[in-house]
Amino acid sequence: MTKLLESLELCDECGICLDTCPTYKVTRNEEFSPIGRIKAATKLFQGAEVTPQMVESIYNCPECHFCTTICPYQIDVPEVVAQCRIELVNKGLAPLERQKAIIEGIQRLGNSVNGDPSRRLDWLPEEFPGKESSTLFYAGCLASYLVKDAATSAYLLLKKLEVDFMILPDEGCCGIYYHEVGKIDLAREKFEENAARFKKLGIKRVILICAGCYHCFKRLYPQVLGSIDFEVTHIIQLLPSLLKERGIKLEEKGMEVTYHDPCRLGRVEGFYDQPREALRLCGVKVNEIAENRQNALCCGAGAAVRSVYRDLSLKLASQILDEAPVSQIVTPCPFCQFNFSYTAHKTGSDKKIAYITETILKALPPDL
Ligand code: SF4
Ligand code: SF4
Numbered sequence: 105m106t107k108l109l110e111s112l113e114l115c116d117e118c119g120i121c122l123d124t125c126p127t128y129k130v131t132r133n134e135e136f137s138p139i140g141r142i143k144a145a146t147k148l149f150q151g152a153e154v155t156p157q158m159v160e161s162i163y164n165c166p167e168c169h170f171c172t173t174i175c176p177y178q179i180d181v182p183e184v185v186a187q188c189r190i191e192l193v194n195k196g197l198a199p200l201e202r203q204k205a206i207i208e209g210i211q212r213l214g215n216s217v218n219g220d221p222s223r224r225l226d227w228l229p230e231e232f233p234g235k236e237s238s239t240l241f242y243a244g245c246l247a248s249y250l251v252k253d254a255a256t257s258a259y260l261l262l263k264k265l266e267v268d269f270m271i272l273p274d275e276g277c278c279g280i281y282y283h284e285v286g287k288i289d290l291a292r293e294k295f296e297e298n299a300a301r302f303k304k305l306g307i308k309r310v311i312l313i314c315a316g317c318y319h320c321f322k323r324l325y326p327q328v329l330g331s332i333d334f335e336v337t338h339i340i341q342l343l344p345s346l347l348k349e350r351g352i353k354l355e356e357k358g359m360e361v362t363y364h365d366p367c368r369l370g371r372v373e374g375f376y377d378q379p380r381e382a383l384r385l386c387g388v389k390v391n392e393i394a395e396n397r398q399n400a401l402c403c404g405a406g407a408a409v410r411s412v413y414r415d416l417s418l419k420l421a422s423q424i425l426d427e428a429p430v431s432q433i434v435t436p437c438p439f440c441q442f443n444f445s446y447t448a449h450k451t452g453s454d455k456k457i458a459y460i461t462e463t464i465l466k467a468l469p470p471d472l
Contacts, residue, residue: 241311
């Protein structure tokens with residue numbers, strides 16, 4: 105923490121980061137830029153009076169990690185933002201109203217999207233297989249309730265590729281929303297609960313399909329708990345080798361997609377080649393948005409931004425829809441998919457959005 109606070113003093117307002125920051129680019133308001141957030145954090149931790157603009161500056165950052173990759177001092181603005189959110193909660197100035205409703209929903213229903221817990225497995229295309237395995241397929245709240253095709257297609261694809269795994273009928277929430285809004289006490293409680301449950305069930309590996317769940321289990325659980333006893337894998341890490349093992353013969357299908365890099369899988373983890381390779385192995389032509397890979401545009405939904413600043417998320421997603429060279433967009437994150445689909449609907453865009461495993465399943469030979 106002290107190191108992080110010291111890093112705030114390094115910012116010389118050189119401005120290199122301004123044009124990387126999605127919230128600055130759409131608002132042109134310096135308060136909603138890395139510089140503005142560093143100033144807000146400095147004031148907050150110096151005990152200055154907290155203004156509504158400071159709160160907005162801290163909560164409208166989707167933690168896209170673009171600024172950290174370009175800052176000459178590598179100031180970790182997303183981490184600064186995360187610590188500021190915890191401090192705002194400590195001061196009783198957060199969570200914000202909409203966030204309180206979602207927190208209450210997670211506590212009451214066990215998911216972040218107000219879903220009926222008895223319908224958690226509606227996405228499952230067969231009777232619940234109550235089998236045991238040391239690998240858990242974890243669909244996450246978004247894919248279980250709002251983007252069910254993502255969960256269904258990922259499940260079917262893993263089965264087709266003969267991966268041994270189990271699922272949990274009462275999977276519950278990974279807890280990332282608690283962490284994102286700064287409710288670190290609730291996040292720790294949820295992380296401990298899930299980690300203890302996995303241990304009791306003998307789970308050694310968790311396969312995720314959501315960039316948020318992946319980030320939570322991979323980065324936040326160890327940060328908060330010190331360590332974890334299970335391996336964390338996103339499905340796109342597995343696909344190229346699984347497809348090769350099955351001897352898929354590349355056959356052009358005339359299918360073309362635009363691939364979108366989610367920030368937490370791209371800039372944070374460097375998973376750029378695996379999803380593209382998996383699509384190409386199935387004969388799908390991958391088209392690129394001009395700003396891709398480490399320069400990818402943020403969809404604007406993550407880090408609890410969409411729940412409070414929906415118009416901002418819509419504007420950010422809209423830019424990506426406009427710039428996609430091919431109308432079928434593919435992403436390996438159900439939250440990006442959800443935000444893009446909502447935005448396409450609201451703006452009348454003709455772009456179609458699919459989860460990556462939906463496209464791969466369609467492209468695979470039927471006899472596989
Ligand atoms: S690039 Fe780094 S030093 Fe320059 S203004 Fe941005 S945060 Fe400050
Ligand atoms: S993480 Fe992204 S949105 Fe947040 S300040 Fe940095 S560039 Fe801007």
